[in-house]
Amino acid sequence: MPAVETRDLGRVYAGGVRALEGLSLSIERGEVRGLLGPNGAGKTTLVRILSTILLPSEGQAFVLGHDVVRDTAAVRAAIGIVFGGDKGLYPKLTARQTLDYWAALYRVPIEQTRRKVPALLDRVGLATRADDRVETYSRGMKQRLHLARGLIGDAKVLFLDEPTIGMDPIAARDFRALIGELRGEGRTILLTTHDMAEAEAVCDRVALIDHGRLLAVETPESLSRLVSQHERIDFEGDDQIVQAVQDLPGVVAVKPVLPTGFRVEVADADIVHSVLALLVEQGVTSVNTSRPSLEEVYVHVVGDRGLKV
Amino acid sequence: MQLALTRHNIEDLLPVLVIPLLTLPSMAILIHSGRADLAPFALSASLLMTIGQMGFFVAGEVVSMDRRQQLVEIIVASPASYAVILLGRVGVLTALGLLGFGEGWLIAWGVFGVPVPIIHGGLLTATLLATVIASTGTALLFTALLGLAGTTRTFQHAVNGPFYLLGGVLVPVHFLPVWLQPFAPLTFFYWAAGLVRDALRPGPVEDPMLRLGATVGLGLAAGLIGMLVIGRMLGRLRRDGTLSLA
């Protein structure tokens, strides 16, 4: 039995706004699944349905075999939710008081709570600030407390909804390391994000979603290939250099970019190195590499596969 | 602009909607005691409490909101005088408080069958206008002290009660302890309440111009001090980056 399963899941809001349509996916136990998509793609709607705070309009969803509509209590006892941003915590409580409260809400026996709370605070690196008010925490610290709160009930399935949004890169990296640890414990994790690098770094598989529909499910490797296949190099140079670059094997195209530059598109990540070497040799100093944006990846995915999973 | 803001934020209109409802218990007390003739007291209270609430409470919220949305710094950086802008906005809000009189009058008539005749219409009109001016000025001072200094919430709740008591908006000041009574004329509420009640009762009105002058004068004085305070605080904002009075 998969940890999370949806069958033709749909959700329509008032005014006919369709957030999810015919979404069927399956997440195995112990898997870390990324849900990647631009803003408004339906990622959070899906998580809200799975976490029982939103009812679907069509289809079904199951968490650990329990129907999210009919068996709400069983689902709630087994899941943990972590979302990003500043809200979701009581600012005037300390971290310790926060976890004590949520332990009560998740019916963790008092004896267990006394052991679990310090252990969790230690695990997420908040032990030294455990008795400071949450309002004094940085965004990264709040996020770690969110994670601790999501784990207080020993959740077998964790929903992480854009957990690193607004975090600085170091804090985000540390947070992802924590997620990696959780994966090692056999928990099932659904992580929504619009950050491809995050999806690649943490997930076993990544589901691409847009306009409420599932576009594809990829491993991070194939996502990476998809992305690096279309890596670009921007530079400033004269026509002679442009010609030299165009002649390199594996260079797909060299296009002018306003106002005075050129963009090189390559077929393979290995080619980037050759192009850069040539540009340096030619004395070009203004060079910039970039990866395609999420939207551009989506265009390619949709273009290559249509809407089939 | 303030009217547009107010239309979108029902909470600003809260005093106008609910304060006049206090006419229900006040008129009930008067009628139950066989003193329907004292209805003008209930109406003066309805008017002045509504205006007072709009002035102090809501106007204080205006500045708090500006602070929260960090608009103060933006406005201060612009050529417009924040004090003048505030004056306009507080004035609009206070003027809306005039509805308190009409609502109170309708409750007295519709619920209790007591149509309070407006004996001296001209005086009433002048009093209402004077009250708006006075309330605007006083509210400006309190907005400066409470809103800009950032101590709004606590004293927003507190500031009105003592003024209503001291000003005799519902119960005339000669019912207050003797030692408190000399302070009453220092509030514009005192003068305005007396004028409203006299405008609703038959008989000649004593010294209307003097009393109107006192009403307006107290408000203008408060407003002037308010503008000075605002100017000083904004000057400090420009210099130090903080809005504190200290």
Added chain:
Amino acid sequence: MSNIRIMRHAFLVGIRDFQMFWTWRTWTFGWLARILTSAAIWVLMGRLTGSPQQLDYLLIGNAAVAGVGTFAIAAAVWDRWDGVYSLLIASPASLAPTTIGRMAIWIFHWLGSSAATFAMLILAFGWRPPLHGLLLAPVGVVLLSISTFCLSVFLGALAGAVPALRNILINLLTTAIIAFCGVSVPVSFWPSPVQWIAAALPCTHGVAAIRLMMADGSATAILSELGQEIAVAAFWLVLALLAIDRMAERGRRDGSIEFG
């Protein structure tokens, strides 16, 4: 037991809420200034009308309900503002203990306001209530505060749907109590339909009980009024629990429950 534990923790959140508004200094000089002057103004109406009976009537009524009904309804929506509402719904626990626990601090706020008002009216107005009445009155004040709290929880649940209405509801509640519940004038002053509504509102029976206590009323009559106040509390509590659940289900259906 687990619900008690949850309420304990939620009560701590409520204490922090209270501390956001008031320190002991600002509560004493800010809040009490408002409450005491408000009570004084109403009581002075007794002097204005020239009726000693009216004055006595106003003294007892205003002391009993001073501050009652304020703040609690607003507290019902603060879980949404803190962004925890969705997390509370998604937890295994029921919403009721968290909501009730967080709001409960305001009962103490009301009790403190009433106690201070009793003291002020005795000192400032030379009021001399009978000692046994004064000793028994807290029972009535506690019960009417609890029943007002239950109505506040119900109204707070409704306010969750339209948070902008919360302050309007607070003001309507406090005005209704002062006007219709036997605080300013006897309930019998009003037309019958208003009397029936007043009978189901908090404070009506509690205030009546306190008046009986002050007037050497029979124990049976006092207990009858107190019993009816308890019944009113139970009535609104049941409605409140239903409303809390209903509003949560409504939110799940219409998608209004967001993360954060």
